[in-house]
Amino acid sequence: MICPHCAQSLLLKERPGNRCSKCGRLYAFDPKTNPLGLNDLRVVRIASALTDRGQLSCTAGQLWYALARRSLRESHGKLGCAVALIFLGTVVGILGLGTGVGIAQAGGLLALLAAAGFVVAHVMGVGRGKPRIERSSFCTVSLARWQIVYGSLPSGILDDARYPPRREGAAQRTLVLCRDRSIAVFLHNAGLDVVSEPSQLSGDGPVLVLHDADAAGVLFAHWARGAYPGRVVIDVGVPVGAVFGVRKAVPVRGERPGADVVTSLKSLAASGELSAGQVKWLERGWGFPLVGVPPAKLLAVVTRAVQQAEARQDAAAVGFLTWPDQPGDQTAPGGRR
Structure with a gap:
């Protein structure tokens, strides 16, 4: 990911504890651990688009949907897991055939069945439309993390939980x-x-x-x-x-x-x-x-x-919607016809 502070590209091992090893500064979201795959630069970019570059103040709830929208389209059935299981099942099954070990063959078959389950879940859209992080959690947990790091909400975003009546x-x-x-x-x-x-x-x-x-x-x-x-x-x-x-x-x-x-x-x-x-x-x-x-x-x-x-x-x-009052009276208000 790109550090939002120094713009350096960081490997996972170079950003322990959400801290850039190159500039030493904290950041709020890491795409590897965030349920929505967020990083700070994406949050700033989406918030800017949502608020029309600061021309319009929006709320945390509106920001949640804008950030979650991409994941709402996605199925929770991961094809990557299916591919890995197919590979594992094939390898284990071949080894089992070569050695005659029934347990290995059964393990390979189970892996292939699990892979088929992931494929079916993906095709059927299992989990589609279900938020990876609920709106309430995003507003109270995710944005709280953002405020700790940056001292305030993203520019143009209102805290709808504390707004006056x-x-x-x-x-x-x-x-x-x-x-x-x-x-x-x-x-x-x-x-x-x-x-x-x-x-x-x-x-x-x-x-x-x-x-x-x-x-x-x-x-x-x-x-x-x-x-x-x-x-x-x-x-x-x-x-x-x-x-x-x-x-x-x-x-x-x-x-x-x-x-x-x-x-x-x-x-x-x-x-x-x-x-x-x-x-x-x-x-x-x-x-x-x-x-x-x-x-x-x-x-x-x-x-x-x-x-x-x-x-x-x-x-x-002023009676406009009920005029004229009597049939045949065609005089407009103010005496005009």
């Missing part, structure tokens, strides 16, 4: 409801009025609901529509249709939903809101997280939704 007396009339702490912090920092729990909602203005494109997220959006009678509740997404089957949208696989959730999903399929393929995908625990949406795109979508909701609210307040 919602502003009191915020002037925004439209509230964004988002249970993902990382995204709530990201939008809050961008100047939007965000709450992470339904109990924090106040006022009577429009509510924009943000959620993951998974089984729980889809049903949360439906719950929110019925939980606030008299208020305008808008499902901003992430919609399942925007990520299902889309190659660039690398999903995450979690726990399979319970039977009651599956029943609710099937009812949505019956109403035409979800396709049968989407329901099957959600049933298997697949989903796409909000933290996976490119930050600039997410901010643009939410900002536009807030502006549209408030424009409609203003129009309704």
Whole structure:
């Protein structure tokens, strides 16, 4: 690997204890021991791209997905292990045939069977979509290591675990409801009025609901529509249709939903809101997280939704959406036709 401090190429024996033997300085991540294969230079590069070179502040959760995205595509079945086992099994089996030792032959056969298991696991994508390091561990352990070495988080990255709560007396009339702490912090920092729990909602203005494109997220959006009678509740997404089957949208696989959730999903399929393929995908625990949406795109979508909701609210307040009141009255507001 390349030392992030002196830019020298280091062999494994030249970097004991995450310390460069050439410049003597510590670094945070070693690709040989890090679950995501990270090195410090890659973290800096990805953080810079995520934050648009510092133009936009993002959160630790968003950085986790950006760094884990490559590994989420990969199967946990290692072809390298299969090749090694095939070689070992072949050699042991040949030696066993030559010497007539049955134990050697059995050992060679077992090695070949194990190799076949690795190949099958790789082809079937076993483990694909499962993070090599969980988001919580990345934020509390990996980034803690980074802070020890460098004294702060990567440039442009916010600590979403310690961010202050919602502003009191915020002037925004439209509230964004988002249970993902990382995204709530990201939008809050961008100047939007965000709450992470339904109990924090106040006022009577429009509510924009943000959620993951998974089984729980889809049903949360439906719950929110019925939980606030008299208020305008808008499902901003992430919609399942925007990520299902889309190659660039690398999903995450979690726990399979319970039977009651599956029943609710099937009812949505019956109403035409979800396709049968989407329901099957959600049933298997697949989903796409909000933290996976490119930050600039997410901010643009939410900002536009807030502006549209408030424009409609203003129009309704002056009667624009209900004019004309009586049939045949074609006079526009202000006396103009």
